[in-house]
Amino acid sequence: MATQTALDLSQLLPGFADPTRESQAAFRAIMNATARPGLVADLAAAPTPPAGLNRAAGAAALTLVDQDTPLWLDPGLHGSAAETWLRFHCSCPLVTAQVDANFAIIDAGSDMPALAEFNQGDARYPDQAATLIIMLPALAGGPTLELRGPGIADVTRIAPQGLSPGFWAERAELVAHFQYGIDLKLCAGDQLVSIPRTTRIITTGA
Template sequence: MSLDTRNAVYAGGFSNPPVAAAHAFRAAMNAMARPGRVQDITGAAPPEGISIAAGSLLLTLCDPETGVYLAPDVDSGDLRGWLAFHTGAPVVPAEQADFALGRWDALTPLNRFLIGTPEYPDRSATLIVETPGFGAPNAVLRGPGIKNTARMQLPELTAFQNNAALYPLGVDFFFTVGSQVAALPRSTQVTAEA
């Protein structure tokens, strides 16, 4: 293992883990509680190839009991080592993942991810979707945590509409870019922006 590889693995964690994790957890929960609303989330300095926001979510939400799927577009030896060192989370196939990370095209099709069971709907995957940015909205959101409506840019609409139709089953989504995160829980109804 080269010195650069070791540095990539050991560096980049939360500088003050209890405080940084609490701030990142609050940002993640605020994003999930208010679908479509962008939150700042920082603290991590992950290996090249993923955003600060995605790294901060991984450090906050993953542990040795949570399997993580790394889509081919983000999977690297540095990221695997960093994730193992800082969280202990095992890298698993998509079908076994509690969390999945990648860009939209690399994460689809969604039907390979866990959607929970009627008895345990919480046993489902959460996808961390790396996006190029939060651009012009193409979707109108309705549901819990939204007063009237919210608007958001989504990579496509049908997949999210189909996912919402599975409720209370289905997967949940975080969208990350730079040091920002927005979320779309499975309970959110999605229609096209007029």
């Protein structure tokens, strides 16, 4: 799937202006969000990625993805400027088989790939499970989710928009087999919410 055309640098959008400082700041925001599921991380300093990616997803990729982490990219982005941007700035291998990916970037607006097809981790090495970066229209205004589990004092609520009605049931089935399970980063605009596999979710509302 890798396009073999020569890279046109004049069309390439920049990544982090100061990769060291900006990736550190982005990581701390993502780490805090991962430690506190449901907490909205603000990645306002993130650069603007090409069309098809939002700023939070772009910043997460720049911060976490590199040559050691095969990336599964939403088929809707194949051959796009976004793919070129990720290949250039992250140097990551792009894979077509979901099970080979450490990270996946998925647009919730397109067909959601089967979550069970991603690497769920090994019984002895659950850290090998995939991290899914899912791009949404907004992190508010959707059906309300009640989150409980490690990182949450009692209960916290989020209402992400744009996920298919069956998404959380599909995810719940996978993470029921903890320590197996996938970890989610929900991205909208320049905001990110992390839902690790330990988070127990009750869907309420419309």
